[in-house]
Amino acid sequence: MIHTLSLSDARDGLNSKDFSSVDLAKACFEQIKSHDDKLNAILTLSEKEALHQAEEADKRIANGEESPLLGIPIALKDLFLTKGIRTTAGSNVLENYIAQYDGTAVQRLKEAGAVILGKTNLDAWAHGSSGENSDFGPTKNPYNLEHIPGGSSSGSSVSVTTDMAFAASGTDTGGSIRLPASFCNVVGLKPTYGRVSRYGVIAMSSSLDSIGHFTKTVRDNAMYLQVTAGRDPKDSTTPNKDVPDYQKKLGKGVKGLKIGVPKEYFIEGLDPNIRIQIEDALKFYEKQGAEIIDVSLPHTEYAIEVYYIVQTAEVSSNLARYDGIRYGYERSHFGDEAKRRIMLGTYVLSAGYYDAYYKKAMKVRTLLIKDFQEVFKTIDVLITPASPSMPWKLGERTDDPLKMYLSDIFTVHANLVGVPGLSVPAGFKGGLPIGMQILGPHFSEDLLYQVAQAYEMEHPWWKKKPDLGNST
Amino acid sequence: MNKYTPVIGLEVHVELKTASKMFCGCSANYFGKKPNAHTCPVCLGLPGALPVANKQAINWCIMIALALNCEINTFSKFDRKNYFYPDLPKGYQISQYDLPFGHDGWIDLSKPVILASDKGARPESKKDPGQARMAKKRIRIRRVHMEEDTGKLTHMSHPELVSGSSSNEMLNQVQHDNKKKVSLIDYNRSGVPLVEIVTEPDFDSATDVVEYLQKLRQIVRYLGVSNADMEKGDMRLEPNISLSKMSLRGDEVDETISQERSPRFARDDNNLPNYKVEVKNINSFRFVEKAINFELKRQEKLLDDGKTPPQETRGWNEKKQETVSQRIKEEANDYRYFPEPDLPPITHTNEQISTLSSAMPELPDKIFSRFLRKFSLNEYDVEILTRDQEAAEYFEQAVKLGEDKNISPKQIANHIINKKPDLSATSPSDVISQIAKASQTEDISEDELTQIITKVLKENEKAVQDYKNGKETVIMFLVGQVMRQIGKKIDAQKVRSLIITNIK
Secondary structure (H helix, E strand, C coil), rough: CHHHHHHHHHHHHHHCCCHHHHHHHHHHHHHHHHHHHHHHHHHEEEEHHHHHHHHHHHHHHHCCCCCCCCCCCCEEEHHHEEECEEECCHHHCCCCCCCCCCCCCHHHHCCCCEEEEECCCCCCHHHCCCCCCCCCCCCCCCEEEEEEEEEEHHHHHHHCCCCCCCEEEEEEECCCHHHHHHHHCEEEEEEECCCCCCCEEECCCCCEEEEEECCHHHHHHHHHHHHHHHHCCCCCCCCCCCCCCCCCCCCCCCCCCCCEHHHHHHHCCCCCHHHHHHHHEEEEEEEECCCEEEEEECCHHHHHHHHHHHHHHHHHHHHHHHHCCCCCCCCCCCHHHHHHHHHHHHEEEECCCCCCHHHHHHHHHHHHHHHHHHHHCCCCHHHHHHEEEEEEEECCCCHHHHHHHHCCCCCHHHHHHHCCCCEEEEEEEECCEEEEEEECCCCCCCHHHHHHHHHHHHCCHEEEEEEECCCC | CCCCEEEEEEEEEEEECCCEEECCCEECCCCCCCCCCCCCCCCCCCCCCCCCCCHHHHHHHHHHHHCCEEEEEEEEEEEEECCCCCCCCCEEECCCCCCEEEEEEEEEEECCCCCCCCCCCCCCCCCCCHHHCCCCCEEEEEEEEEEEEEEEEEEHHHHHHHCCCCHHHHHHHHHHCCCCCCCEEEEEHHEEEEEEEEEECEEEEEHHHHHHHHHHHHHHHHCCCCCCHHHHHHHEEEEEEEEECCCCCEEEECCCEEEECCCCCCCCCCCCCCCCEEEEEEEHHHHHHHHHHHHHHHHHHHHCCCCCCCEECCCCCCEEEEEEEEHHHHCCCCCCCCCCCCCCEECCHHHHHHHHCCCCCHHHHHHHHHHHHHHCHHHHHHHHCCCCCHHHHHHHHHHHHHHHCCHHHHHHHHHHHHHCCCCCCCHHHHHHHHHHCCCCCCCCCCHHHHHHHHHHHHHHHHHHHHHHHHCCCHHHHHHHEEEEEEEECCHHHHHHHHHHHHHH
């Protein structure tokens, strides 16, 4: 049962030689082989390479080396390039594409001694909120196989909640980490834009893409970020800013902190069960000595529209390189959603429409940034639901792209503004998980961890595991 | 009198000679290299790769803009120009759209302005009032921007593949299922830094275009930012050519104004012709000249027949000595420009710009006027001496050395221009000693010399008469005769002036 440990407990166990990294990796592969047939979280396993990495990690541990992820088995969303290992982006276009190089985040994870088990399922090109847009079949929510796990980092989220991996990398362009984290009862971080290098991660929308990860606990999450964060000379959008000790503020509580509650997030369409859970959490924080303050982000209602202009514009350009000339299959292999976004993006950038759409969207984006700057003058963090609705049933929204797009209504905001967002497990309703989103100013990840962990200590929802039944 | 005035603008792409490419660390030196040897994820457009801008290239682009008297945008950025072509690996080119590094500059041509054909290219400028009296034709520079080069396509047919010396596996593969033509792509050039220099439509003749190009090439060579080697494609030229109808007063009568001349850029050139023919990718000044002259004739004929030449892109066919249509403009691309999100905007302080400016070498026009002033040489000599920087520097060094030996700048200039010593093999001091030796004269008394001259003049009465009738060249014949009589090496200048005094 060592695979059910938290990442930090597994690290302790490795240090005290209770088990080896090879033991952990084998336990994870066992779990994957037992349950993934029904979940479809993993697209490619790299078992041989992983066991080799685990052996190397064990040697480093034997030499007394300590590092947050040394010997820890993890999974990667199949958008992260891995040298010599198939990287598909969840699309038939790259069905047989073997990556030529490791991205910066992958390189840092490898150097830190993490053991890469394999690549996880996703909505093709990260286009989607449910995981159903994968060309390799949808991933299922382990808490109820008839429901979606959230997307686009569906497989990463599921692999962590089902103990197939201790942590998993993901990407978040409009909520693709926070949404599946909230639907799968795991901790999901979308870091500040530029905090983690995008080099070597297949681009969806370059000005919005954030490279984050899923873990079982808040501390685990801080440990992971410690490895991936920092300036990368290969990514011009990563600033030369110090990487703090992300665990330093853990356990400090929330006394005296000012928590803002933006009224625009507690709207009519919000599922009442989610509202109850978040309001409970706010009451908890108040009891712990935090000040709860009602605030307003007046331009919130435009965020989703701005997002679907900026994002599709960049998607249409970023997908242009997949022409089948140098690698991959030609463009007829794109799925409906990618085609839809290419057409939308091409339209908003066209001569005569550029000013009305793209340029205007960029102006509103500036207003959204100002909203946040204004609100963070008076409060420390914002707390909102991560999703307006509970995980829906498979197929429920696939015929209505607009309804699917609206699933991101609480998450796109942070991407447009560039601030970090953390989704933390906040309870259950009808056996399905609910997530709470904590947003902070740029580069305040340590503060988000501090606030999240105060709640997690008293509400260890992460321990409520899905019932996976008998192994297949 | 011509019924039409040519309206010609020019786009020039100059390849910079930076060590590495524009957005990655690969070597930018692609010429003659094994195909696809200088490539990486960035310049191959692999998934997940990101560009990082080459600072050196940006500085050089700004230096070119400064040398062309441009205003510099201290806040600038890169944009994506989206279009599909097999040699463009990302499906877009990183270029600059609305905030180029430089804009609104000029180059002065040496020809005097002919007022009738002067369309907005005013010789005077508030930035440089001193130039006005020189009345030179001014070509306005619209913009100077930075971008990246594409890969190179080679179209081959089967027999060429067989005769090819390559042991390349891919080629062999192609040979096996042969019988059709193949296109091969070499990405070594992909991502090499390019500076694009765009003029206003200020030219009215092919000769002006060629003079502009010579000046531009000279400037980038002086700056040391490009080899500007035409053979290697370091400079690629794209003239756009149209003809404008002239009224008796010399004004244009074309009522239709160009809508598409420059979308998204408001311009005030309202009376341009309503069509424009672009000739793409010419790599020789001579071909540009021929292409423009061919186009002017072709368009004139169409206009005479009452037709408007179609807006199109053409290419120069050197074999046929004519331009051929490549693409009708109606199918022109919409490039869907938008700011490159992978590269933050680029800001420069005014101090940084002036630092760049002061790091620039003295430019040809400045050296030209300085040589004229300082060394009292004629324009012809100075033009030759300043054609390239090495020659100019060489000349100045020689002048300095010559001062001690009483050798004038004119003597040095004459020696360099007429004797054409190999400047790379001969040092300036060698040149000085050569001149000194050549002008070494033996003494001869003035009396003795006058006697000989009188004698020679008497013996050559016809020549003397010719001279008096205005045939001045005959003097050299007489000098030769005198020298022969003396039989010693003496100062020819002295002999010459003495002969002239004696004739009078």
